[in-house]
Amino acid sequence: MNVATLLYGNDIEPQAPPDAGKPDVRLVWWIFVVFYGLMGLGVCMLGRITPPPRPDVGPEQMQAWFAQHATSMHIGFVLLLAITGGAAISNGLVGYHMLRMSSGSVLAYGYIGGMAVGAVPGFQMVILCYSLGVFRPERDPELVRFFYDLGMLSYNGSLGCFTAAYFCLAIAIFYDKNNIFPKWFAYVTVWQIVTEVIASQMWLFDSGAFAWNGIITFYIAVVVFCVWLGALIVFLQVIGAREPVDSAPIV
16 A cells, blocks of 8 residues: 555555656755754754743743753754744645645635744744843843743744634645545644644643643644644655646646
């Protein structure tokens, strides 16, 4: 059983070789993969944003946390700032394939717009806040706490823009008759919406399951996102290979 049959079922033509499809689409797919790989490195291993620090500590402990991880955070945030444009290219690839759906172009543009707007509170804000937190270690601890809280609440609690983007993607898949994405992926995308809505509770709690480091508001969301992203990466490779090289440009 090939990958396409496993993901889509039997209602699909035989799987195309991995190097099939349009060369420019394959190139952007590789940019997508590299971007998310480097983002994971910068966010998790270097930037210390994921898993998140504790919200229920005092200003001095927050300042000490920045000081403890200052070197790796500097490197991680420089990396993230250098590759941030990869988010636009990655979102554009998803939007490109959404335009191939029979559900129309409005939802594709809605997805791209929602993800573009969400990149500010959900990506750039935490980089700027935490970069400021480690840039001058002699800052007033209360100001450091402001950066600490603002960065993490923006990163994990900015739900509206991404919810709108996931909604557009899910609806487009449900209504699509061209079988670009399998229908079950729409349900995974709906769970992305659910976790974003649940994340709003972190604005009300600074400890426990509903805090920004809680199992309900954060760790469940991480599991759902990893499943969604992993499936998306595979789908984009498969559907890119299935696209005829001589197909008309999408406008």
